[in-house]
Amino acid sequence: MKVCMRCLSPGTIPSFLRKSTCIRGVSCVTQSYIYPSRRWFGQPAAQTHPHLIKEGEVTPGITKEEYRNRRHLLSSLALQTEKSRNHIMLVPSATKQFMSQKIPYPFHQNTDFLYLCGFMEPDSLLVMEFNHFESANTTLFVPKRNIEEEKWDGPRSGIEGTIQLTGVDRAFNNTEIEGYLSRYLCDNSDFVLWYNEKAIVNRSLQEGVLKNFVREDKHYKNENVITVLQALKVLKSxxxxxxxxxxxxxxxxxxxxxxxxxxxxxxxxxxxxxxxxxxxxxxxxxxxxxxxxxxxxxxxxxxxxxxxxxxxxxxxxxxxxxxxxxxxxxxxxxxxxxxxxxxxxxxxxxxxxxxxxxxxxxxxxxxxxxxxxxxxxxxxxxxxxxxxxxxxxxxxxxxxxxxxxxxxxxxxxxxxxxxxxxxxxxxxxxxxxxxxxxxxxxxxxxxxxxxxxxxxxxxxxxxxxxxxxxxxxxxxxxxx
Ligand SMILES: [Mn+2]
Missing domain, CATH: 3.90.230.10 (Creatinase/methionine aminopeptidase superfamily)
Structure with a gap:
């Protein structure tokens, strides 16, 4: 079976149904048949939901720029505690909750995560790296695209979609979190980790891929992520x-x-x-x-x-x-x-x-x-x-x-x-x-x-x- 390498849909549809181009703008023979609703991201976007999202916005009314500004303010606040070191802040997204067997409740994103990037998919991770000289470099780890699962749950944004949608600096699949963090540990010996193990947002991330990094004693822990974040959140733009x-x-x-x-x-x-x-x-x-x-x-x-x-x-x-x-x-x-x-x-x-x-x-x-x-x-x-x-x-x-x-x-x-x-x-x-x-x-x-x-x-x-x-x-x- 042929699969479009861009949007992952199979290329087995007869020619009279071939009419559309895929999400990434590359000709794709199957997209309109498999996903008739043309909803290519894991959440509303300007391309798919013009009645909700204007060009430049990540979520209704809130632009990429405003999200970037929030991350900048947060890192500036965090830096005040310790100016001479590198900082890394981890903010997990929520996970899906189930009403019964495989029947999910409507997904509700962790608002701290949402406030910082506007990304609405579960089991993701926001990583902000910053120091006194450079403003926050932001990476999102997101659910990997998977044609079988997307048939059930609807499309995921994937790496390219996430960057296009949110304007963060980089995105990777969430399968790469552990490797990324252990490489970070090799490259940085003296840094501040902003993460609160006690305020569990996503147990499977914490007990899984984050555990080793968070429990490492090479870094100075600062657990007051919520305090600095809420100092911003309480004042509405x-x-x-x-x-x-x-x-x-x-x-x-x-x-x-x-x-x-x-x-x-x-x-x-x-x-x-x-x-x-x-x-x-x-x-x-x-x-x-x-x-x-x-x-x-x-x-x-x-x-x-x-x-x-x-x-x-x-x-x-x-x-x-x-x-x-x-x-x-x-x-x-x-x-x-x-x-x-x-x-x-x-x-x-x-x-x-x-x-x-x-x-x-x-x-x-x-x-x-x-x-x-x-x-x-x-x-x-x-x-x-x-x-x-x-x-x-x-x-x-x-x-x-x-x-x-x-x-x-x-x-x-x-x-x-x-x-x-x-x-x-x-x-x-x-x-x-x-x-x-x-x-x-x-x-x-x-x-x-x-x-x-x-x-x-x-x-x-x-x-x-x-x-x-x-x-x-x-x-x-x-x-x-
Ligand atoms: Mn009330």
Whole structure:
């Protein structure tokens, strides 16, 4: 059997089907027959997905240049720790997870890896080499092209495709990792290795081809890869902010549709399905996490994801849901009455949570910290609950007294991960370019209101403001 040496497809197709050229621009007799979808890379590219990717971009909205810039900034930060030596940094990609036998879950890339190169295939490795004199030289090790496996899993980018797609300096098959690293060890005696064995991203890579190199004692280990990387990741670029705005807008619009659709006796599961549908038809790739759709008392289980009961007339429903759009998450919570109208008690507590939430949002300015906002929220909650008699008048420690009513922090960073940059302390001063959540809750009645907010040099910008939270507005939408 003849095989096209460029795209690896077999050359046995009759002449009337020969019409196409292969991915590398060399005449290939079979390509259009074997792969009718013309998807030549392991991920969307400008050539195959012009509706998603513009020329020069690796992933939607983010150019090769921006990726290169991220790697440059990361290496500059890393160099500050040790200027006189050579450095090598290893960042593995995720591996596939299986739902059952050979049935894979939708693949989700490790976001640290994705942030640095935009490459979406599993079992890959990013190697950055740098020193005081030369900026980072980047190598990607990628899954080897294999015609049999590609029949099942779709095309892989391969070596040439990877370079063309991402603009990294070099690419090799991932079968060559071990040899490459042992050659590096021969050529370099005195260097800093950036890798954290404890934060396992890809067990088979780590226990396989990386093991010998990482456990070698010729080098100085620095395990703080995540710390330096997250110091960058926590500050969003203008392109990232645009994508996050869209992610929040999609989820916000979808919330309106779910509210309109809800009715007494609705199954939580339907509201989940409605949210999923509305986000996807607005171009989100996937929901950012299993949503919480909790009627009545179930809203008090913070991570309730069973979503399989009926929401009865008179109950509130709490939905905590967001989508992933071009790799960036939104994370919104709204609580509304399925009947379309709040009862007096519900309205009383809802108004309290909303007042607190708005005051916390106003605090999202440079110089504040998430921890300060958390304490402020508890203090406000304590005072409000004192007013309505839930906390006694003579209570001396309102902050402690309020904690059981909101058992989680009021805020977390948001970005490519839902709980983004979790190594950045919650005591870090807020800076323009950070995106955080504000999510006070009244546990007991199960009311939580959560927005996503961008810190700017002036006023905070609420990215999820399209999702209604004023009770009158919610009731109006539901009356339609
Ligand atoms: Mn959240």
């Amino acid at each position: 203008s392109t990232e902010i645009e994508i996050m705005k869209k992610s929040c807008a999609i989820a916000s619009q979808s919330f309106i549709e779910v509210m309109k659709y809800s009715y007494p006796g609705v199954n939580e599961h339907y509201l989940y399905a409605k949210m999923d549908y509305e986000c996807r038809i607005r171009d989100a790739e996937i929901l950012a996490y299993p949503p919480v759709v909790a009627g009545g008392n179930r809203a008090n289980t913070i991570h309730y994801i069973n979503n399989n009961k009926i929401v009865e007339d008179g109950d509130l429903v709490l939905m905590d849901a967001g989508c992933e759009y071009h790799g960036y998450c939104s994370d919104i919570t709204r609580t509304w009455p399925v009947s379309g109208k709040f009862t007096d008690e519900q309205r009383c507590i809802y108004d309290i949570v909303l007042r607190i939430q708005k005051k916390c949002l106003e605090c999202c300015v440079p110089g504040q910290t998430m921890n300060k906002i958390y304490v402020y929220m508890l203090d406000l909650m304590g005072k409000e609950l004192q007013t309505i008699g839930v906390i006694p008048r003579n209570c001396s420690n309102l902050i402690e007294a309020a904690k059981p009513f909101c058992p989680h922090h009021v805020s977390h960073y948001l970005g490519m991960d839902l709980h983004d940059t979790d190594h950045v302390t919650t005591n870090q001063q807020l800076q323009p370019g950070m995106v955080i959540t504000i999510e006070p809750e009244f546990r007991g009645m199960g009311i939580r209101i959560e927005d996503n907010v961008l810190i700017t040099s002036s006023k905070p910008e609420v990215l999820s403001s399209g999702a209604p939270k004023e009770p009158e507005e919610i009731e109006k939408i539901m009356a339609r």
